[in-house]
Amino acid sequence: MKAFVYRRYGGPDVVELAEVPKPVPRDNEVLVRIHATTVTSGDWRVRTLHVPTGLGLVARLAIGFTRPRQPIMGSEMAGTIESVGKHVTRFRVGDEVFGFPGGAMGCHAQYRTMPEDGRIARKPANLSFEEAASLPFGASTSLHYLRKAKIKAGEAVLVIGASGGVGSAMVQLAKHFGAQVTGVTSTNNLALVASLGADRVIDYTREDFTARGETYDIVVDTVGKTPVARCMRILKDKGRLLAVAAGLPEMLASVWAPLTGSRRVIAGPAEERAGDIPEIAALAEAGALKPVIDRRYRFAQMPEAHAYVETGRKRGSVVVSVEHA
Ligand SMILES: NC(=O)c1ccc[n+]([C@@H]2O[C@H](COP(=O)([O-])OP(=O)(O)OC[C@H]3O[C@@H](n4cnc5c(N)ncnc54)[C@H](OP(=O)(O)O)[C@@H]3O)[C@@H](O)[C@H]2O)c1
Known part of the structure; x- marks a missing residue:
């Protein structure tokens, strides 16, 4: 072959x-x-x-x-x-x-x-x-992280890199679980991210999304360019940072964060679960994942x-x- x-x-x-x-x-x-x-x-x-x-x-x-x-x-x-x-x-x-x-x-x-x-x-x-x-790549990664975060309906979720392979699935699945979703992307992709169901979009080329005075229950970083400390500052009490593109600093932060406060950092490779694939098929058939x-x-x-x-x-x-x- x-x-x-x-x-x-x-x-x-x-x-x-x-x-x-x-x-x-x-x-x-x-x-x-x-x-x-x-x-x-x-x-x-x-x-x-x-x-x-x-x-x-x-x-x-x-x-x-x-x-x-x-x-x-x-x-x-x-x-x-x-x-x-x-x-x-x-x-x-x-x-x-x-x-x-x-x-x-x-x-x-x-x-x-x-x-x-x-x-x-x-x-x-x-x-x-x-x-x-x-x-499967974006959706199974998103399902893994949203499960780990125990996402609840009504929570405020910020997705950094909302137009990428992972981000575009993350926006749709967070909406499916009932969250209020804000997507961070560049000017060209604002309309795409809104079309995926994001309630609000922020253009990172024009605005620093960490300096708006807003806080979130879950911050998903699929890009890995924002230091952990800045992401933690925009988390609410008991908030979770999902460091999808984590390196060693974010992995270490996942260990120390729970020791020093109520916020958590979730990092590391997504579990590879067989059950994800039929679940993704069902979500796609129901129109929840496009x-x-x-x-x-x-x-x-x-x-x-x-x-x-x-x-x-x-x-x-x-x-x-x-x-x-
Ligand atoms: N932990 C895990 O198991 C796991 C699993 C899968 C992937 N990952 C990691 O997750 C990361 C994302 O993967 P992916 O497949 O989604 O990547 P991707 O599809 O290649 O991401 C491309 C997107 O990133 C956006 N982007 C780039 N710089 C940005 C910035 N500063 N702010 C906001 N958006 C930005 C781009 O939008 P603009 O052009 O608008 O900037 C583009 O749409 C990678 O590092 C990958 O290795 C980890």
Whole structure:
């Protein structure tokens, strides 16, 4: 099968088309013929090893010390089940599915196997393959953090980076849980963030959102450029800072904050839960979570998709269609 591989860390040019063995499903696995995948900020991080402050060594240990251990990137996909292992009962050949192997990656390819009880579910009927593939990265990260924060209806939530892959899902899901949502974004993306349901939008290019004298129950930082102390200043009593793009300083703050006051910092990698994928499908089918697709690329344009994601300016998701001809 065809796949895009990278054998060394670097820019978009390290991503190359290659012929690799087609995977064979084990007894408990399904083989998905992939129709759509995405390039996420996670792909950018593992390709460049550009990780948040203080996490360089941990990243090399996890991803590969001198070169990547998993040569095929891509954490999201949607496609059709082509074959199933002999113990599989949940899926049948021909089922339309979407899945999120997450950190295990391997979706920038024509095929991927997944355990039937892994992070895979039937594709929502109201979504195309491209739309379904665009959902899990941002939505599962958002669900993880909002769960950890124990979000309650009526709470005031500020989302920094509301137009990104995570931020665009976070705004929609916080609204779904009944919060009053304020999105922080740049001038070009104000209308997009409002269209996702944000009650208010703040243009960070014109205004310092930490200097308005307003406080929030939850501040979600998906960008990681605002120091923890400034985010903590705009939290109400018992407020929670969700440091999605956390480096070592935010992780340390998550330890000391509860010792010194009522505010908490929640940081660290999102849990990878199988139950998230059917939950995301149900949210999408109910119209509570809508795909936000910025650009679409063909499979052969994978390096261009990487180059665009690397700008850090994408809105929602960048989708790549996977052709089989
Ligand atoms: N903890 C976890 O498990 C986990 C999981 C997923 C992702 N992450 C991390 O979360 C971060 C966000 O991921 P993502 O996929 O959402 O990234 P992304 O889609 O690449 O984010 C791009 C967006 O960020 C916005 N942005 C850039 N600078 C900004 C600023 N100063 N203020 C407000 N918005 C700004 C841009 O909007 P403008 O053009 O309007 O500035 C753009 O729409 C990444 O660091 C990623 O590594 C962590």
